[in-house]
Amino acid sequence: MTREAATDSRQEILRTAARLFQQQGYDATSMNDVAATLKLSKGGLYHHFQSKDEILFYIMNHAMDITEERVINPARSVMDPEERLRTLIRLHIDVVISARDREITVMLHENHPLPPSLRKRINARKKDYIHFVEGVIADIQRIRQSKGGISPRAAAFALLGMINWIYQWYKADGSLQGEDLVRQYTAIFFAGAFQ
Numbered sequence: 001m002t003r004e005a006a007t008d009s010r011q012e013i014l015r016t017a018a019r020l021f022q023q024q025g026y027d028a029t030s031m032n033d034v035a036a037t038l039k040l041s042k043g044g045l046y047h048h049f050q051s052k053d054e055i056l057f058y059i060m061n062h063a064m065d066i067t068e069e070r071v072i073n074p075a076r077s078v079m080d081p082e083e084r085l086r087t088l089i090r091l092h093i094d095v096v097i098s099a100r101d102r103e104i105t106v107m108l109h110e111n112h113p114l115p116p117s118l119r120k121r122i123n124a125r126k127k128d129y130i131h132f133v134e135g136v137i138a139d140i141q142r143i144r145q146s147k148g149g150i151s152p153r154a155a156a157f158a159l160l161g162m163i164n165w166i167y168q169w170y171k172a173d174g175s176l177q178g179e180d181l182v183r184q185y186t187a188i189f190f191a192g193a194f195q
Helices: 003-024 031-038 042-048 052-076 081-097 102-109 116-144 152-164 178-193
Strands: none
Touching (some): 003 042, 031 052, 052 102, 052 116, 116 178, 152 178
């Protein structure tokens, strides 16, 4: 098997596992379920990944890659702090409600089962994102000379918690569409954090 074929096989396993974890939950999905869905032997699956925990780690790591590529890096390139935060809110909501990015949903819902060493690696990447958001909020507070007493850290956790929870209730065919969410969440956050 070529290196490219092995990489493609691993990616297909991760996509399939992400879909199954999202639909059934991590605990309810076995390695047998993943192998059967892929029409692989269990040994074939173990050839690529040592455990279900390892699969979950790679799914979450890919979710952080998606967040970095589609949210953090584009937001980082925006010079004005207020516009940077508006961009971040829009892009983060887009990623959370995207039907193609099951890895994001799995990461938001299934963090608890990871073994400590793997959880620590994912949490370090999450903390980097929180610090980035915190820094953007602090920059806006300085520019606006906000006196509301809201700490940038508390505001960052509130914003990310608000956005990350959308996956629990959002329906693509529901009355609230992505642009509505972006507009309303941006208004709610700016009204509360920068008084």
